[in-house]
Amino acid sequence: MATTSHRALQLLSLLGTGRTWPLRDLAAKLEVSERTARRDLDTLRELGYPVATVRGPHGGYRLGTGHTLPPLLFDHEQALAIAIALQTAPRSVYGLQDGTARALVTVQQAMPATLRAAMESLRLTRLRNYWEFPGPPIDPAALTTVGTAVRLHHILTAEVLRPDGTRIAPDKADFAAPHRLEPHHLVVWTGRWYLIAYDLNDQCWRVDRVDRLHPRPTGRAFTPRELPGGDLAHFVMTSPDRGDTPAADWPCTGSARLNLPAQVVAHWAPGGSVVEHLDPHHSRLTLGAWSWAGVAGILATFDTDLTDLHPPALTQACQQIAHRYTTLQPTPPPT
Template sequence: MAKTSHRALRLLSLLGSDRRWPLRELATRLGASERTIRRDIETLRQLDYPIITVHGPDGGYQLGDGHTLPPLLFDHDQALAVAVALQTAPSTMFGLGDDTARALATLQQVMPTALRASMESLRLTRLQNYWEFPSPPIDPAALTVVGSAVRHRHLLVIETLRPDGTRPEPGDPDFLPARRVEPYHLVVWAGRWYLVAYDLTDDQWRVHRVDRLHPRPTTQPFTARELPSEDLAHFVMRTYDRGDTPAAWQCTGTAKLNLPTHVVARWAPGGSVVEHLDSDHCRLTLGAWSWAGVAGILATFDTELTDLHPPELVQACRLLAHRWATITDTGENPDSPA
């Protein structure tokens, strides 16, 4: 009986993952025969879980609307996933570190003994990499407003904040009038939250940094239009005008690159800023722990560099060029595997 109940709970967990499961795949995942899985499905139906049978080549089983799953329905792998996710969550919202720690402690208290032991075995320390440039933490209330507008397809009124999160007053150089946008999708990239939206002020698609928005909700619905790309994450990565500001580094420099803006925006490291000059050129502002580091990153774009600033960056480029020019052949076959 215990084995049957455990299998039924795992079955319910799979069906609750918002996808359609072929009978054969369910049997494989649960290590039981297809006949046994059919019997378990009927048992769950008798307990008022609305399990739908979809016929045809793409058919299978899925959980219908209006269901209520038992609380904390986790299997072993899900428990480990929750423990890892909560301990490695980036601190991109106010108070998220404290909230995730409390959430993990609460879950562990009500977990079955075996699952609690698995979660407690994954105590870890998350260290920020030097190349991680998270944005200033976002107010959860603002993120909720944006997320709700995306979900319900309601117009959003936004004001743009300064990089430090303050609101510029009318007359300030940084002041922009409030804009009405159609919010479509949230993308998290390089430690930053971005909103893909259609701007009704100038009738074009834009990418906004959520931490630099003061959003105001509306109840006015809008009709979804054709998206600018099938892959909105890629759209965000190749969009240069997305509200980014240079990260704080010991050394920060700029250079004009003989490459289109969208190419550089896609591959520039987080914490850099790309400025559009013309269809074939852009300006990249970026930083590193040394001037040689800035020069080395610029070299990865494999293109002509002009108009470099400051002079320390120019000197670092010349120094690296000299070092690379004096590299001698080691005598090894360059075609041999490393």
């Protein structure tokens, strides 16, 4: 009975996507025979769910209108948490991408319009990254403000904060007037949230970390512009003024120049590290770890020449690892 109940819930989740499912596809998803899948469909009908049969060569089964599901009671912060968690779930787990997409659709369908709008505000572009280290904390209110402005094409005014997240007083030497920004895209890369915007003050494109901004909405609309080059990933990775620092306070933090382009290094770099574009064939990677050997070990995974290492302790760790490996003796084959 538990297996049947589990299949019924899974079947309801599949039908809740709104598409029409051929019987063979449902059976394959549930990993049962077509006869069992048809019996599970009848079970849903007995429970009061309007499972409709669609005739024809492209027919199958879908969930009809008028069904009632238990209400989902989420406050604003819970809705944001769901949107962020589902959209930034690690892609390195096999099969998770399809499940998170279906879950996001299911949750959105059950939400009131106001919360659905909040979730839509955070529909973002996520650049692929294979290491999942936590990024810096971010204010949900700032994220909501920026996401809504991107979705509605509304101008923002934003102060640039210090690296520790504090605002700069007007009487301080490093104070700068708030920028008027046309926000175009939200991007998640290496564990950080970035805003791609056109700066109306300086008449140029810029990339800012959202956790380094204090944004305020204006309600004034703008006409979207074409991003130079049209490539979000390349634009973020090659923008030198993103305000990046290593995300965590590691015991050891070092950097090296790699004979690889920034887009290749960023594809494999640990989340929270800093990738600098130097030229089309070289980049600088700054990262942290629990030991200098750990930093050296991550750099070695790029399988390329390293130069200009900092600090000297990192160079020593690389040399010690190299010496350790050169003294290894092959294991004799078993007799």
